[in-house]
Amino acid sequence: MKIRLALLMLVLCSCPAAAQDMPLSQIIKEGEGWRLAATIANPLHLSRIGGYMVRTRSGYVYSTHQGHKVVFVTSPDGQRSKVELPVAEPTGLILTPEDERLVVADAAGKSLWSFRVENNGTLTGGEPYYALFLRRGETRSEARMLDFDTAGRLYVATKEGVQILDPTGRLCGVLVNPSNEPIDQMRFGNPNWQQLLIRCGASWYSRPLLAKGPVETETSKKP
Numbered sequence: 001m002k003i004r005l006a007l008l009m010l011v012l013c014s015c016p017a018a019a020q021d022m023p024l025s026q027i028i029k030e031g032e033g034w035r036l037a038a039t040i041a042n043p044l045h046l047s048r049i050g051g052y053m054v055r056t057r058s059g060y061v062y063s064t065h066q067g068h069k070v071v072f073v074t075s076p077d078g079q080r081s082k083v084e085l086p087v088a089e090p091t092g093l094i095l096t097p098e099d100e101r102l103v104v105a106d107a108a109g110k111s112l113w114s115f116r117v118e119n120n121g122t123l124t125g126g127e128p129y130y131a132l133f134l135r136r137g138e139t140r141s142e143a144r145m146l147d148f149d150t151a152g153r154l155y156v157a158t159k160e161g162v163q164i165l166d167p168t169g170r171l172c173g174v175l176v177n178p179s180n181e182p183i184d185q186m187r188f189g190n191p192n193w194q195q196l197l198i199r200c201g202a203s204w205y206s207r208p209l210l211a212k213g214p215v216e217t218e219t220s221k222k223p
Helices: 002-013
Strands: 053-055 061-063 070-074 080-084 090-095 101-106 111-117 123-131 146-148 154-158 161-165 171-176 183-189 195-200 203-208
Touching: 053 090, 061 090, 070 090, 090 146, 090 154, 101 123, 146 183, 154 183, 161 183
Parallel strands: none
Antiparallel strands: 053 061, 061 070, 070 080, 090 101, 101 111, 111 123, 146 154, 154 161, 161 171, 183 195, 195 203
16 A cells, blocks of 8 residues: 555656646545455446447437547437547547537547537537646557546546546646556446546456546436
């Protein structure tokens, strides 16, 4: 545990651009760390999530697929189109809480791209909005799963662990991966949507937070 905390502090001290207005102390509980989710009640009672496919309340579906540098768009009436992306390896997607923007992760880069979602479902104004932490000399973030908390902070599963970014795109800190296996799933769960759950290989881990994840509704479920 002491080694994990030391690694977390090392990562945070290596991030000069870390957000000062949303410190990690406002997000995590002091003295709490990752533990196997088998010790948590109802570990799979989960919140709204980002994934490789997301749907707006108006019925537009956006998805990414391995080997394609595009976002596929399906309209409510089944019409399909695609949006070319300026990223090398698009992976996870998530919509902002009001479906105003679509955030796209790039496993091969250090930035997450943000696009404006127009009323007709088209994506415009793409920009590299969120900057992830990478160790010196590395170019791949392996960013995949995404989720927001109720304060608008973005949680990103990367090879370093779960990186947390504030609404302006700045890094708050990194929750170091408790396993040698990469994170392939990430969720908020009960009680009170203040548990962050990740899956590494065959194991789920849970970490209690001060932050709160969004409560899932029928319109926010993954298709």
